[in-house]
């Protein structure tokens with residue numbers, strides 16, 4: 001199913017500036033062709049250790065809602081998989097569509113999901129801060145998890161219940177204890193490839209780890225995402241939907257899989 005015609009003029013200002021990054025050779029998102037991915041037996045299982053007390057707050061940054069974590073120590077970290085060392089969790093956010101027929105950034109054999117979760121981590125060994133890591137070659141690791149329409153997701157509901165408090169751009173609400181591991185599918189299988197941020201500054205600093213198995217969320221939960229606004233209080237309301245970047249060319253890249 002092709003995506004809705006994506007007229008750049010309709011795009012949120014954030015994306016209007018980027019029709020393509022001049023000279024980009026490893027841009028994201030991409031369509032993962034399962035049969036072209038290469039099984040790599042050297043890929044280790046991904047190890048995730050998130051400390052729920054490092055969760056700080058939720059905020060609406062004008063292109064998604066984002067949950068920020070205290071990344072001042074190695075408390076919420078990932079390691080293993082394709083990674084040389086551990087990476088610290090900085091934030092997670094989502095991308096979604098106006099309707100269930102589209103919304104994810106990555107696709108699998110051209111299959112698009114209604115939403116996609118991104119857990120953003122940075123390399124504290126090669127960088128002293130997230131902001132610095134954004135500019136480093138492999139400064140960031142983003143874990144992508146597809147959301148599909150299905151059963152109610154109890155763990156996600158705690159997030160959904162807080163969304164009305166961050167309806168408008170630049171609003172924030174405290175979010176004390178939350179373990180994002182509850183948003184990970186139990187299946188360990190993933191694809192991995194070298195890519196970029198999918199919003200400006202679009203820097204080519206991301207090792208992507210895309211989980212093969214989606215998590216299930218129900219219709220009401222997706223509709224709560226769609227109640228958020230791109231706009232600040234007092235501005236003419238623009239619903240926060242279709243905050244995904246169009247597919248980017250694979251160019252000279254191979255997608256590796258952790259599974260046969």
Ligand SMILES: COc1ccc2c(ccc[n+]2C(=O)c2ccc(S(N)(=O)=O)cc2)c1
Nearest residue numbers: 118120131134142196197198199200201206
């Ligand atoms: C230097 O100025 C910056 C730096 C980073 C910014 C940003 C604006 C939005 C998101 N970020 C991000 O950190 C960011 C952007 C995209 C993604 S994504 N969708 O996971 O590729 C993750 C994180 C501006």
Ligand SMILES: [Zn+2]
Nearest residue numbers: 093095118198
């Ligand atoms: Zn994202």
